Amino acid sequence: MRMSEGVEWAVHCCLNLAWTGAEHAVSAARLAAYYELPSAYLNKQLQALARDGIVASTPGPRGGFRLARAPESITLLDVVTAIEGPRPAFRCAEIRRRGPGADPADETRCAVDQAMGQADLAWRRELAGRTLGDVMAGVERTAPAVPERVHRWFTT
């Protein structure tokens, strides 16, 4: 089980857009260049973020991406869901309803699915409790030069 590398890209690009400021639109190519990422593939992640209202895109030669909302109102779960989709990692195929042990009258929820679902909820709760604003504050505390460096690079 592995999350797409696009999640790391998407979170870092959102942080960079936040530090750049909503008054500047940044192209996918420029966002990609900052980490030497493949621009076309990053553009797909940015489109997914736009579909979920996390970034806003402006077309045209001077267009690009901006953060669509305040970073304090975008959670890590929002970003992960935009890239990975909303479905849980464990998907019960209800194998207990096949074969000689199957009981058509049994309407209970599978106990395995239930336990896996609770672990998934704990994971989501943690990601939903962490906003991009929180992550930015963490970076500003441990690597205080980063926000200014990002802002300068993306605005000049």
Next chain:
Amino acid sequence: MRMSEGVEWAVHCCLNLAWTGAEHAVSAARLAAYYELPSAYLNKQLQALARDGIVASTPGPRGGFRLARAPESITLLDVVTAIEGPRPAFRCAEIRRRGPGADPADETRCAVDQAMGQADLAWRRELAGRTLGDVMAGVERTAPAVPERVHRWFTT
């Protein structure tokens, strides 16, 4: 991001081995037949469980698999780890260390990786807090006919 279907198979097979009882060895083919699963592919999951000491296998025509430990001492995390491996779903590729913004002197842990790691821990904590014994108790409460049905099918 999707967990392998082998996790569902492995958990259900462990439950069935527990209800069958450690005095009976059950072949992969018979375990597979109970849910109409492909026997060769299920055998791979059973080998992974055996490598991690969750089931014990006895070779030979009368051999097969048994649960290696009491179901109360096997957690869902043990089973998931045996099938999926121990690595977290989010794997930080440290893209922040590439490109024009990279700072070779920065020795901090990436704030994104840290936040994703905490969500992963919450997920693991939940799975580590649930044993096969707990799941069995859940089934016994909601579908009390299952344990006896399983025991009968696998021992006759």
